[in-house]
Amino acid sequence: MKRICVYCGSSAGASPAYAEAARMLAKAMVDDHIGLVYGGGNVGLMGVIADEVMRLGGEAIGVIPQALMDREVGHRGLSQLHIVKDMHERKAMMAELSDGFIAMPGGIGTLEELFEVFTWSQLGLHDKPIGLLNVNGYYDGLIAFLQHVVDERFLRKEQATLLLNDPDPGTLVARLRSFVPQLHEKLLDPVTAAKIV
Template identity: 75%
Template structure:
């Protein structure tokens, strides 16, 4: 595993624990020589994890739409910064550059990115690991809701299990390092996947 895409908030959040979790995840990634791929911002948890990766000597690649770069939220001190035309191109490039995906605490944008990449896995468009960094129990409600979705027959247990989760960065990174793609019923074949992701 050479790189991980981290989805996280453009806000710092209401608890200092979240920024600390971002710094801890950065340390785990640098210790394992895993590069960061993220949304390219300098604000919120995005800025915290990127700054910590760089401070520790790791690599950080950002992908940001031109409209957001123009509003001066782009991080100009990264190892690499790709400026793209829109959010669709941003997400596709982030997926292409990454060997796995972690969602840290964040808002609607973080959830949208998470669920898109989760859906792509369910469809068979990729077989890369996806996980929640459930810092301070942030994702407890989402984890419970997904169990409810399974219980109500809208999601198979084998598909729900594609989304791993752990409370601490070291445990989550270990899950990613030991990840092996599971066989489950996917709606598309691998040849289709190569043309989309």
């Protein structure tokens, strides 16, 4: 595992625990020689984790649409900053550059990115690990809801287990690193999946 894509808020959130978790995740990744791929911003939790990775001597790669760069929220102190056309190109490049994904606390954009890569895994478009950094129980409601989705038979149990979760950054990074894809049926065969991407 060379790089992990981290989805997180462009806000710092209500609790200082979120920024502290971002710094701890940065340290866990740098200590394990894992680079950061993220949305390229210099604000909120995005800025916190990127700043800390760079401060610790790690690799931080940002991917940001031109429209957001024009609003001066792009981080100019990264290892690399890719400026792309739109959000679709941004998400595709972030996924391509990464060997796994972690969603930290964040808003609707974070959830949208998380569920897109979760759906891609369910479909068989990738077999990279996906984790929730469940700081202060932030994702407890989501985890409970996904169990409800399983109970109501809209999601198979083995597909739900594709989403790892842990409150500790170091433990979550270790779980992503040791992840072994399960040999269960995907919704698309590899040939069909390749045609979609």
